[in-house]
Amino acid sequence: MVQSVFEVPKGITFEQGLALTQDLLTEIEQGNGSEAEIEAAIASLVSSENGARAFFVVYLAGSSSLADDPSSGIIRALQTAPEVVAELLVKNLAMSTAMAITHHRSHASEMAAGSERVERRTVRLIQQVQLPLVREKAQALLESLTLGSGHYQGFLDRLGYDVEQRQAIRQNLRYLLADD
Numbered sequence: 001m002v003q004s005v006f007e008v009p010k011g012i013t014f015e016q017g018l019a020l021t022q023d024l025l026t027e028i029e030q031g032n033g034s035e036a037e038i039e040a041a042i043a044s045l046v047s048s049e050n051g052a053r054a055f056f057v058v059y060l061a062g063s064s065s066l067a068d069d070p071s072s073g074i075i076r077a078l079q080t081a082p083e084v085v086a087e088l089l090v091k092n093l094a095m096s097t098a099m100a101i102t103h104h105r106s107h108a109s110e111m112a113a114g115s116e117r118v119e120r121r122t123v124r125l126i127q128q129v130q131l132p133l134v135r136e137k138a139q140a141l142l143e144s145l146t147l148g149s150g151h152y153q154g155f156l157d158r159l160g161y162d163v164e165q166r167q168a169i170r171q172n173l174r175y176l177l178a179d180d
Contacts (some may be wrong), residue, residue, distance in 0.1 A: 017054025
């Protein structure tokens with residue numbers, strides 16, 4: 001029996017999650033699947049870190065316009081896994097903000113535009129999912145950026161963000177935190 005793209009296998013790998021998310025978005029764009037099926041599939045996908053990471057890579061960075069105006073089903077699905085989703089949204093905001101600067105510096109305007117699109121989509125999702133945990137994690141990241149220590153210091157150091165990138169991330173976080 002062939003597995004439906006609306007069924008997420010247990011123990012999904014990151015690579016499987018990438019392929020499944022792409023197939024799922026294609027099905028949604030073609031008008032296949034009910035809102036309930038789509039919501040259940042995405043909720044299942046984001047219930048694991050591998051599935052959630054894969055979903056956000058394809059959903060936020062892909063060419064599909066679905067991420068520009070998320071459906072209520074997608075928002076509800078993301079709300080079912082607040083810990084995983086909040087962590088990834090905050091980190092995606094930081095990474096896309098920093099990468100846009102990196103691409104601008106190397107005059108890679110197309111890549112910079114892609115990073116800026118991920119940044120905009122991430123901000124929009126953060127605003128729509130309205131998870132209190134996103135605010136907590138954004139505050140913790142802002143603290144690490146400001147104090148040079150804390151929960152997200154390892155993340156920031158590992159990615160090697162410079163002063164300009166850290167300032168841009170700080171600006172985005174302040175905007176989000178003031179928006180509440």
